[in-house]
Amino acid sequence: MSSQPHVIVVGGGSAGLFAALGLADHARVTLIEAGIDPGSPAPSRYVDEHRYPECDWDYTEADTGVHLVRGKVLGGCSTVNAAAAVRGQPSCFAGWGNAWQWDDVLPTFRAIETDEQFGAAPYHGDAGPVVVTRLAQGPLDIAFLDAAKKRGHADCADHNAPGAFGAGPWPTNRVDGSRWGTLAAVAPLVRGRVDIRASSAVRSLVADGGRVTGVEIDGVAGRETLAADLVILAAGAFGTPEILVRSGLDLAGVGAGLQDHPWISMDVDADADAIMARPVSGGLLRYDGAAAGESVSEIQIFPFSAFIYDPSVAPSRYRMSVGLMEPQSRGSVEVDERNTRIHLKHLRDDVDAERMAAGVRHAGELLEDMATAGVVRLPADPWWQAPDLVAAMRARVESYNHPVGTCAIGSVVDERLRTENLTGLRIADASVMPVIPQANTNLTAMMIGARCAELVLADDFA
Numbered sequence: 371m372s373s374q375p376h377v378i379v380v381g382g383g384s385a386g387l388f389a390a391l392g393l394a395d396h397a398r399v400t401l402i403e404a405g406i407d408p409g410s411p412a413p414s415r416y417v418d419e420h421r422y423p424e425c426d427w428d429y430t431e432a433d434t435g436v437h438l439v440r441g442k443v444l445g446g447c448s449t450v451n452a453a454a455a456v457r458g459q460p461s462c463f464a465g466w467g468n469a470w471q472w473d474d475v476l477p478t479f480r481a482i483e484t485d486e487q488f489g490a491a492p493y494h495g496d497a498g499p500v501v502v503t504r505l506a507q508g509p510l511d512i513a514f515l516d517a518a519k520k521r522g523h524a525d526c527a528d529h530n531a532p533g534a535f536g537a538g539p540w541p542t543n544r545v546d547g548s549r550w551g552t553l554a555a556v557a558p559l560v561r562g563r564v565d566i567r568a569s570s571a572v573r574s575l576v577a578d579g580g581r582v583t584g585v586e587i588d589g590v591a592g593r594e595t596l597a598a599d600l601v602i603l604a605a606g607a608f609g610t611p612e613i614l615v616r617s618g619l620d621l622a623g624v625g626a627g628l629q630d631h632p633w634i635s636m637d638v639d640a641d642a643d644a645i646m647a648r649p650v651s652g653g654l655l656r657y658d659g660a661a662a663g664e665s666v667s668e669i670q671i672f673p674f675s676a677f678i679y680d681p682s683v684a685p686s687r688y689r690m691s692v693g694l695m696e697p698q699s700r701g702s703v704e705v706d707e708r709n710t711r712i713h714l715k716h717l718r719d720d721v722d723a724e725r726m727a728a729g730v731r732h733a734g735e736l737l738e739d740m741a742t743a744g745v746v747r748l749p750a751d752p753w754w755q756a757p758d759l760v761a762a763m764r765a766r767v768e769s770y771n772h773p774v775g776t777c778a779i780g781s782v783v784d785e786r787l788r789t790e791n792l793t794g795l796r797i798a799d800a801s802v803m804p805v806i807p808q809a810n811t812n813l814t815a816m817m818i819g820a821r822c823a824e825l826v827l828a829d830d831f832a
């Protein structure tokens with residue numbers, strides 16, 4: 371029997387696999403993942419695994435009935451996501467408290483990545499497992515980036531350089547075109563060192579007084595209770611509050627701070643061959659959309675093939691997307707024994723609606739410029755020219771698939787990811803983000819998992 375402490379990581383997603391990797395040499399680690407372990411990941415280029423129902427938790431937004439994708443598979447959402455790899459501005463972390471300021475998190479961001487183009491820069495890494503690369507641009511990306519630059523946006527070669535804004539290539543997690551999430555990048559590093567129990571769902575945490583002592587799982591061998599010295603809960607922004615509530619653990623604030631980036635799509639037509647030359651977007655515009663007197667309010671605009679996410683549409687459908695990256699609206703995840711009700715509350719805040727409207731108008735200008743250049747065809751009556759643009763957007767807004775904040779630092783957990791009333795437990799996934807980063811959330815979730823391992827080593831195993 372090993373004399374090392376036993377750590378159970380619940381959830382083998384973006385954060386959970388990094389937490390397991392960081393502790394593998396210092397503890398006996400068991401990783402429990404509800405979804406399947408696909409083994410060596412099959413190459414996935416443009417088609418997304420979230421079309422496969424067995425890899426999806428099948429959540430629904432309570433107010434709109436819209437399906438919300440969450441990966442139920444080893445690698446979690448990083449196995450089904452769009453592989454965009456943006457880590458946000460240093461200012462994103464200002465409100466996260468001690469241990470999470472830019473100088474604290476930058477070494478971890480650097481350690482997890484190999485940036486193929488900018489690895490030598492002081493704010494990048496060149497030896498981590500997660501490959502970050504920039505896709506070659508197709509003809510429509512080039513036309514889009516040209517239109518953005520003609521409208522005055524700066525050229526931006528590296529969207530992950532601190533303070534970067536402008537138009538340039540998307541950083542992505544891809545190797546030879548295939549998605550490079552934690553299933554591809556981290557699972558091979560922990561196999562044989564960590565006991566990975568896939569197809570095993572944690573029903574509840576087991577607690578004795580104020581101490582978490584293990585988990586109850588429904589695994590391949592039936593129902594089991596596993597004892598642990600430490601449980602790291604990394605089941606994601608919806609899964610983590612579900613487990614806490616269904617364990618009967620009374621933690622104030624669970625589910626209350628949900629944030630997500632609202633996403634608006636503007637569809638036009640273009641030459642299908644030009645789209646399919648690079649159906650995943652190779653071009654991203656990020657700019658400060660703040661009105662006078664406001665602090666920075668980041669907007670993302672980027673085009674791609676609509677066909678990737680919706681195979682029922684024609685390959686000639688070209689989708690301009692607008693993301694509001696610093697939303698003020700907050701929603702909630704309400705959990706009881708049987709149901710989970712997710713209220714995203716996108717664009718309910720009037721400031722959010724106005725900022726998004728300005729972003730949509732600007733995307734419309736770029737589309738008009740591209741139409742004038744002859745590379746896209748606008749619809750006869752574009753919805754984004756409606757007199758009541760806010761109402762039109764509220765009817766169309768979708769999730770950018772970046773839910774965070776349901777067990778936030780400063781609310782449910784402290785800066786070291788511990789809860790106030792329970793020992794033997796840390797929470798480490800997108801649920802702990804107290805403010806949504808002005809970036810796609812995957813790299814930040816990975817950083818949180820790796821940082822959790824660092825905090826455990828410093829606090830518990832020193």
Ligand SMILES: Cc1cc2nc3c(=O)[nH]c(=O)nc-3n(C[C@H](O)[C@H](O)[C@H](O)COP(=O)(O)OP(=O)(O)OC[C@H]3O[C@@H](n4cnc5c(N)ncnc54)[C@H](O)[C@@H]3O)c2cc1C
Nearest residue numbers: 381383384385404446447451452453454572609800810812
């Ligand atoms: C369709 C889609 C596209 C996206 N595109 C991008 C993108 O391009 N770029 C980007 O940066 N971000 C993207 N994201 C978001 C990003 O992938 C997530 O923010 C990130 O993966 C969250 O990491 P996490 O560790 O918090 O949760 P997850 O990666 O979701 O991991 C949670 C894990 O816990 C498991 N789990 C849950 N409940 C239980 C239980 N009871 N027992 C055992 N295991 C359990 C889940 O199956 C899952 O594997 C996208 C997400 C989706 C869904």
